[in-house]
Amino acid sequence: LLRSSQPLTGPNRRRCREDEKLLGTILDEGERGFIIDTRSAQAAKQARMSGGGTEPKSSYPQWRRLHRALDRGRPLQESFARLVEACSDPSLSMDRWLGRLDGSRWLSHVKAALSTACLAAQCLDREDSKVLVHGAEGTDTTLLVTALAQLILDPSCRTLEGFLGLLQREWIEAGHPFHVRCARSASSHARGKQEAPLFLLFLDCVWQLSRQFPLSLEFGEQLLLTLSDNAYASAYGTFLCNSEKERSLCKVKESTHSLWAWLEQPEEKHKYLNPLYSHNPLVIWPSVEPQSIQLWQGFFLRWIRPSQHLQEAWDEIQRLVEGN
């Protein structure tokens, strides 16, 4: 599984021998690979006008390009804001709730993200093919897809340690610009142009996986909620800045504490573990049918829905498992 940003083909259909060679060496003689472009075919084509573009078939003959349009940027941020609004609207009656839920399109984004990740996973696992994922910048939807695909495919990413490692690799070190993406969240009116809840969308997708495979993730919902909090506002330096370079310049490692280190302490860790976990060596294929994708109540209704009864249920689960 590889990731990159878009090739700078531009309006003049520029070629780059080195890039072609690089992609060429990845595949064996006669082997085919897949490029999953997270932009629609049209958007990708239009990107040429501003210097970007796609890999032309003629220059990359062994690679087959698939387009799966995933929303990012402003549309995603607005989707998020609409959903948060719908959840907290006291005047909303039952006969218009689902329409508002759909109107936010958030669940459609979840479905699309999971589907694309599954597609990537399927290419790797079922077709035995290598996959290259990119969007435009390679810092948003690209990371969403590659991180989810690994969660689906690789059981070691489903342990607590493995998952934190996945985040470190696929989101932080890969250069997702947390500082500008997770600045103000949904309710603030002073939203920057760069604000977009990609990371939140990722966490939502992870929650969907945990709902469909409740025994296969070593961590529970509480971890996801803690991560969502820390991405926006944190006592730790883990999510600071926009890239490794910036973090280095700001001397983050020298002057702040790591969230991972804190989470992995024994006295903290137990809060985030899933009592139902048992190692599942297989690939977990989620269903992406609408019935299978649900609103992440623990996050979106966190302050609206009473959680006491559900917490009691988890306590009971803990008790049963520990008694064993």
Place this chain on the structure above:
Amino acid sequence: MEHIRMPKVENVRLLDRLSSRRAVVGTLYLTATHVIFVENGSEIRKETWVLHSQISSIEKQATTATGCPLLIRCKNFQVIQLVIPQERDCHDVYISLIRLARPVKYEELYCFSFNPKLDKEEREQGWKLVDLNEEYNRMGVPNSYWQISDVTRDYGVCDSYPTEVYVPKSATAHIIVGSSKFRSRRRFPALSYYCKGNNASICRSSQPLSGFSARCLEDEQMLQAIRKANPGSDFIYVVDTRPKLNAMANRAAGKGYENEDNYSNIKFQFIGIENIHVMRNSLQKMLEVCELKSPSMSDFLWGLENSGWLKHIKAIMDAGIFIAKAVAEEGVSVLVHCSDGWDRTAQVCSVASLLLDPHYRTMKGFMVLIEKDWVSFGHKFNHRYGNLDGDPKEISPVIDQFIECVWQLMEQFPCAFEFNERFLIHIQHHIYSCQFGNFLCNSQKERRELKIKERTYSLWAHLWKNRADYLNPLYRSDHSQTQGTLHPQIAPCNFLYKFWSGMYNRFEKGLHPRQSVTDYLMAVKEETQQLEEELEVLQERLANLQKSQSGNNKVKSKQQDRSKQFGLYTSNNSSANTPQEYSNDLKSFPSRSPSQGDEDSALILTQDNLKSSDPDLSANSDQESGVEDLSCRSPSGGGCLPSEDSGKDSDEAVFLAG
């Protein structure tokens, strides 16, 4: 059997509901009670059994090159798509099924031929499992305020009520008779639930025949009697569960609702729940959404909203919450009615009772609740669920809605119910299956005339026998959630109502969570218990060994087998090995049942060949059952693994070797 034109058709294809690429070929059999599809060639016989009673509609579609398609839709939401090679055969099957699915006489129903191989005494005991008398006593009646009415013996006053009806002590026979004449179908106000903590009660009736201005002294006295039976309050609520407009329209037909001016000390309230026709259409629309091929999120959400189904569920729930509050918090009695007092009234009274009294959240208690508020009080099972061929306008998913309300509550209060989702699904299944006699006919009177108890078996006994499958591992009778009244959040709460895919997409295993937390926890619980027992035994042995020199060499081997069994279960945690078509095809699986066993399967199977252990499970492939999974540890554990390429998948091989 005279209705079966074609008892057997070969080379029939059973299609995956939405993907015609995945079809299995087999033989179709028609028996007096079932349609059976047997797959060709698999080492383990994969069979799909459908009871005729479950068939809701049959659609013969246009013949194509591959054959003549036949779509069977069932009342338990199973949808079966067959393709029969010859059009003539298809037509014969179609005509036969049409007749078989619409029985004319009760004797045609499966319950009269179903034989679980129990003797007469066991059958009788089965019927005695749920005793309404005991239940009323448990509630605290008869007492100084409530007693059984005399006039209801022999169904003289009201033939849709049971013989044992509780009324306020101060309601004389004269008052009861008078009131019954002023109520639709003579369904006078009677006790549904009595709260001994504060003497408040829930009573139920039908609408008064008040028209625009008619009055009835006895009916007014009846309501006063109810009020007087609760000295702690000086008024009662009268709740009309219909929308105000409908109730008002009824007045033009000489019926209507209670006028606060005429009835002293009542507070009248409308809680608009729509009628059976609206509900029937609502379900229809929702099922259409479920049948969409590869719907987008929007298709699904808009379709669901358009059906209005969740809105109706919420309306029923809100009514139940209102009544429970009135009884528990205000200590005020409530009289509930709709039009005839046997649909919405039943729903709302039973939801309220469930909220109020933890006993109804136990397995036994729930059975009793259904017996009381639905069976004994004359809910028209035959008309509503089509036991016999009848007026399609009478059909409506009334009890389905109640059952869904229970599920919604279970989702909000995971520790509060002794039973699990599977219990509810099986009950719904059997309301339509007519395999047991509990839900036949329209009233207690009709059931007694047909001698149901002497000629059929009780579902409750069957479920009780298998109760290990139906337990909720999170339930503890001493847990706070199981005590007292449940208080669901009222507002905001729209988001609390979820689409119940376990019921409406029951047979599409691919849509549901692939790992069952319930089954896992039940296995953990049992294993813990096992280990504790083992520990006890070992401690005993140690004590004995220490006492005598010659050791006791008896080895208890059965413990070892059982712990192996559970070891197996815990490795059985990944049932999702095949991806669906992520380029927009819906993955679903044909339903299948565990093999009928070693009997010669080439013959058309008769009742005698059915295993008595669980013919019920043969009629539906209920793969959520962890117990079933444990028993089908064969490669067709394909019963456990919804996989269309079983055998090829190396993942599966690893999994099964465990």
